[in-house]
Amino acid sequence: MRLRLRLVLLSVGLTLGTLLALAALVGVLLWRAEVGAVAEEVSAQADTLLTFARAAPGALPEEAEELLYRGGAASSALAYEDGRLVWAGGARGPLHLSRRAPLGTLPHVGPLDPAFLQSTAAERTVRVGTLLVASRRGGHDVVQVGRSLLPVWRTLERYTLVATCTGLLLAALAGWVTTLAVGRVLRPLELLAARVRHLDVAEPLPGLHETGEVGDLARALSLSLAELREQREREELFLANASHELRTPISALLAEVQHVRSRPRTPQEYRAALARAEQAALHLQELTGNLLTLTRAQRAPARWEADLLELAGHVVDRLQPLAAQRGLDLTLTGESTPAWVEPDLITRLLENLIGNALKFTPQGEVTVTVRPCGAVAEVLVEDSGPGVPEGAETLFEPFARGHAPGEGFGLGLAVVREVVMAHGGWVRLERRRQGGTCARVQLPRNLPATSSNFRFP
DSSP states (O other), X not given: OOHHHHHHHHHHHHHHHHHHHHHHHHHHHHHHHHHHHHHHHHHHHHHHHHHHHHHSTTOOOHHHHHHTTGGGSOOEEEEEETTEEEEEEESSOTTTTSTTSOTTSOOOOOOOOHHHHHHHHTSSEEEETTEEEEEEEXXXXXXXXXXXXXXXXXXXXXXXXXXXXXXXXXXXXXXHHHHHHHHHHHHHHHHHHHHHTOTTOOSOOTTTTOOSHHHHHHHHHHHHHHHHHHHHHHHHHHHHHHHHHHHHHHHHHHHXXXXXXXXXOOHHHHHHHHHHHHHHHHHHHXXXXXXXXXXXXXXXXXXXXXXXXXXXXXXXXXXXXXXXXXXXXXXXXXXXXXXXXXXXXXXXHHHHHHHHHHHTXXXXXXXXXXXXXXXXEEEEEEEOSSOOOSSGGGGGSTTOOOSSSOOOOSOHHHHHHHHXXXXXXXXXXXXXXTSSEEEEEEEESSOOTTOOOBOOO
């Protein structure tokens, strides 16, 4: 059910319910007021008739009959003396007050109903069926005056009909007004919803200048859409660069194989071609590994407790042959630093930082330091190379390369940044005073307060 219909139904329901409740309350008050007025009239008539009966025993004057027709409504009256009916008058005959007389029939003159007299004369005013009866006693005389409440009931029925029709009309009017008001309020929201379905349209979202919740929603959606467009552009650029970078080593590998097969070769030429093919395959493996790490780092890492010094030791041991080949000293210092991390991602981070330092350091040394700093773990990779170039922050973008000589795809530092961000840390490139570059990484050692994405080895 749409919001507009729900609001209209709610408005109609509340209006109708409120009006009917008020009408019922007014009806109850009206009924009580009318019954109270009838009770006062029949009580006054009974008091007067008792005075007449005691003044003229055995018969009542003509004024008694006239008394019963005053006030616009006729009453019925019975007068008894020593339990004997001595006078009857009023609207509908002497036995109108008897319970033996069916409603709507002409009663006949008959003996007194003792049960009726006893049940009604004990109180001053009582209701008997549709009658309101006032009884008065004085010595040997008993006078009862009654009046039917059916006219009051019919008046209340007419009031109920009028009130119900009025309530329905007012509820329909309230529904119509609510429809107009809700339509006016929801119109910007509907335009906004229609516009959000087409994210490729460059036009601004409607409702940005609206006040209230609609304007807040439009502005929040505008910011979110801007971020989504930016993310989409980055992803498209990343895919384009990735496809280009993948094409280069694959093309080189394919060209090498085709060249070797073009004519017979000597064993030495085959070995050289295989070496070049192996180098292209290693480059391709490095590129696909970094791409896979970038994808994994964009998800919440599955963490468990690991010693960063131990992880760094494994990476340093694997890269020692590369350092020896380049004539560099690769050392590891620090102390045990346990932290809740995903070891595979941290290993990839260390491989990229240390590998970059080895690639872009022509001579000297590369030092890796791991140490705890309170609630964070700090990893430093320092080299004696030419130093970080200007605009170092751009080096963390995918496929960005510096100006220093060397080879690579420009994904290493992008992987480092994504892994660090996935763990809630930060990374920075700094120029050392004595020359060279220092890559500083800080990672939280403990799990985030709301993190449940971890596992045990």
